Amino acid sequence: MTVSQLRGCGVIYIVEPEIEVALVWRLRAGDSAAFDEIYAVFNQRLLSFLTRMAKNRSVAEDLLEETWLRLVSSAEDLRADTRLGPWLFTVARNLYVSYCRSRVREWAYTADLVLLWPGELPRTPFDVASLNEFEERLEAAIAYLPPIYREAILLVGVEQLRPVDAAKVCGVSAESLRQRLKRARELISRFVTDQDSFAKTGRKELSHVTKR
């Protein structure tokens, strides 16, 4: 039913367009099995995205649960040509933004995170065991990024959305997203190469972005 790509320790599932249309049609008709198929394809990816955005598993789980309930409650209103991946990531991302706004969270925490990292992202023993040193640095680099860069690199780099879809998810033009991606990649490269010196200089450099 899906095309899958091996990546890291897991598999990323990509829904073929014609199957996506059929899934949307079945979901609109109230088919629970269609929901299960969508859930199986996107749940892991959405949880990874939200956990890395929020840097907090329980927040990510709450936001993701709400995302799925939104899908169920909006199922009848979905257009026949709805692209499920971008739709779900948009809802998840908007819920995260609303969460940040309601808690005024990101502003207050971002500066402190630089000092607190890597103790901030909660991990299960499985997560710890499965990450090698380079991946640890990569995760740290992602967490270090300001949210606008982090969401761009997570959507395109980690979750493999097409840049044009990621731009729609983030509500920006394709060109803006391209610039954010470029900047994020530069910052990650610098961080991974020399984490210690970046922590000193990068924090000041990024402060103008985090205060937007």
Add this chain to the structure above:
Amino acid sequence: MSQNDDPVLEALASLPPIAIDAEWESRVRVRCHSAISRRSTLRRRAGRNLSQGVLAAISGVAVLCAYLAVMLAEVVRLAKHS
């Protein structure tokens, strides 16, 4: 730009996904299933109510048409006699 020529994107694509708590996963699934079946029940009920309403309206119109037909026939009959 493709992943093949970008080591950063290549490394990012290889990051392992965050592990899912099986208990949480099944709880969310059950919650969504019950929401789906609740909506389906509501839709079926709404459809039944709608079809009952349509049936009642059609019956009403049929009775009205029959009444008008009888009235018309009576008017024609009286007109002929007078």
